[in-house]
Amino acid sequence: MKIIKKIHTNGYRKKTQRNLVSKLKRMRFNARNESWEIQELKSLCVLYKKHIKAKSNLAKSLIKNGRKVILPAPVSIDYYQAPNYRTTNLFLSNITDCIVRAKRRVFIDFSATELISAAAMLSFLAQIETLVSMKHVQGNTPISFSHPKSKKVKSILNQVGFYNLLNKPVGKVEEFEDVNFWHHTSGLCADPSKARPMLDAISHEIKTEYSKKLYRGFIEAMANSVEHAYPTSGSCNKWWTFAGVKDETLIVVICDKGVGIPETLPHTQPASILSALLLKFNANFNQVKDSAYIQAATSLQKSSTHKKHRGKGLQDVMSVIRSTGTGYLSIFSNKGRYKYMGEKKALKESINDYTTSVNGTIIEWSIPLVVER
Template identity: 20%
Template structure:
């Protein structure tokens, strides 16, 4: 083979190598994903969590464009909606140059739910009083604002439900501070959203901190049995069991203060009294009223509370 032929061959190989490198670069710079048809964190949680966790692994500081194809979504619940909003916010926080693009669902109800909640891609948001609210600390003005907004829409709930709402939200906002990440650069917000639908109001509260069970595990608490034998929570019980113990009122408070975490059993008791209905909780892998109360395979970032109240 002549020297000229060798040079030509090397040039072709180099060009092919550069094209492959460029293709890989383009793939890493733009990510396109299609969302599950049933985008429900309440009913299809393993698939939804798997989708979001795989997305978190794929998106990096090199990613310039994230395109969400939502055309085929037939159903989306409020829990999946608010969690997606938080994940997109986290991705933007870690990569300020990330551009979000997308295709809205062809289903008009799902599209309307997205836009009215404040998630808009390429379109102006519709005016709606029921948008996702968020904060870092306890906001005592939140509850009166919610009641006023509901009444402005001629939506009424019982006095018992109003009292339950006030008590629950104060506790959950306070818990956000308790379960915050020690690293101040990480997300430590709470998010709240409600959706009136079919004679009831669906409430979702998400605490993006470490989570109830993780906070308890890090303290390496011991549970007294028969006032003598002590059992390590971290080494003995799964996350879902620890969550149920916290709800039941066992002394597993992360702050060791007697006035802390009384609201968790309070929330559970209000559910038992049916002041609130259909209470569901996910805290990282811990599940309450999900998955037969067994630990989930996929992890949720933070703690999510869902409940309903009847419209009167």
């Protein structure tokens, strides 16, 4: 009888411990929406419960400063949906904080990632390259990652150069039509001409009556990074871009990791002009939100450089949308977003403000190259 009771007790304890570990694993998964330090603590709880007999040795190993921090990537690395926007920004913030403040190495776990959208991918790529280029981490490998389980996510990371950036062998990659059309490049802010090979690669597909305006809009966005995004010189004062034609639609995404439009606009435009624009958009002068500054920037007719050929880039893109009645322009900058779109010949614009920042500016537009008259 005692033997049966002992077996029953041991079985109950093991089951209880398994349930506890499972609960802690769920906590670790849910910690994706929390800071990396909380994520790590919850991960350590799982390890601690799994290795109860080695408490002292485990405790010593966990506090080693050089231990990699395992960061699970979000299910959706995306900026277009509000919940994904917050999760993606927290993910990027955690990576940056680990490397810059805590001087820790990071291992990105892509096992749960199922979706990566264009704007968020470009911002992610730019952030990782910025971190890898920092002086205190050059020559080291502060970031490593797992192969995604999703074949499409792996294809995206390979297509945009993420594997090459972190020197990881890619292995077998499946091709997808909605991934392979992307061309990507980057360059120092002083040399927007680096984008020319990419533009040449898609130029034969954008020979429309609006091609000149679209090209000028692209170059203007590059020039804005040169002049405004980075007020001080640095080792990674760069721009990054994706561009491609899919289903007879031109899609362009441009990103910089500068100070953002809401920071530069009050310093580059006369107070009278800026006040008039903010008044036009019914902005609260006591607390001007980032989206209002972005909206004001799209309405400027002249560049702060006072050059006749400048300041028309966003206006050019918007004029194409107005003329065709279709397409969209989207601008994320710091904590705001502005969107201008044509849908069934009707024009709409919207603004959004968030609690977290993209830490820079992301300009994206999509223009159909064949328009029904």
